[in-house]
Amino acid sequence: MDTAHKNLSWTLTLLLLTGVLCNEWKVQYKQLEVCAVKGSFAVIPCSFYYPNAAKVQSVKWTHERNNIYTGPFIFDSGPRLRVVDLKIFVPNKNENETMKEGDSVNLTCINACDSSALTWFKNGEVINKGPGLYFSNISSTDSGNYTCSLKTQPGVTSRIININVEYGPKNTSVSVRPSMEVRAGSDITLLCSSDANPAVKNYTWFKMGHGNEIVGNGSKLHFREIHPRDGGQFLCRVSNKHGSQKSAIVSIKVKAYSSSLTRNVLIIATVAALLVGTTVIAIRRLNKKRSALRTSQETDDIQNPVYVNWPMFENNQPQQENHGEGKTTELIYASVDFSTNIKLEMQPQEDSHDDRDDVIYSTVCRAPQ
Structure with a gap:
């Protein structure tokens, strides 16, 4: 082939390629600006065109920082993707x-x-x-x-x-354990609670009455072995930096010691005293019987009534003189009765007052003139 034919051939080839590249291969984008939230997905639509006789073997995307030509595409300015935060x-x-x-x-x-x-x-x-x-x-x-x-x-x-919404105390209330009515000597606890933000900082307990006496601090008010005088009406006041609030009044009733319990104690004490007394009496009687037995064994029989006649002379004259003158003599009669149960001096003195049978009776009579 001569030089003229060669140049013509290259010219035709260049014209054909130029027509293909300029008129049949192209890429189009519907959006030149694409916005997406960080973490979400984004869609960048594009359309490309090529000759019917050509066959697309691959499609690639590239970023501007590594935009390197690697194939027959004609690169156009593509869309811009913007990523934002919520x-x-x-x-x-x-x-x-x-x-x-x-x-x-x-x-x-x-x-x-x-x-x-x-x-x-x-x-x-x-x-x-x-x-x-x-x-x-x-x-x-x-x-x-x-x-x-x-x-x-x-x-x-x-x-x-x-x-975080802060607020002063509200819904302040007092609860009582075990109950608001207890017996004297029991343990009882009053609990103060309140809804507050920030949490309640100060608790103050009041006993209502003269001057509304302050009786405690803290969320609990405890009575150990409560006495009837501890009863009454109570409330608590709470506060934080946004305000304060008082609870409703609660009434604590303390019952006195049970009368049935007192009666039972008296019965027990009485029974105990009776038992002790009965025991003492039994012991004394036993000692008395033992003493009487010893007395009967150690003494002889004592004769009953002894009568004595004793003449009395007037003017303290001797007996002989009165007989001589024929005067009447005045006689004194005496009767003495000895009990056979008389005890020896060694018998305990505590029994002497009970032995009425041991009394000695004596009668002295003056004879009529």
């Missing part, structure tokens, strides 16, 4: 600032790609949709962990923001 914050408030019951609070979730396709969660439960969450009068029940997420992809969430 952001949640509290406008006009520091996150570390204390939120008090009654405050107004606004939560905002920002999705730079699409702010309308958002869902709010509290402690994992769906509570609202949209970019904002507003509390006009926040309460303790609103405390919890809040997040926002993509409506189409609930698994893609923002960071957690914790709302």
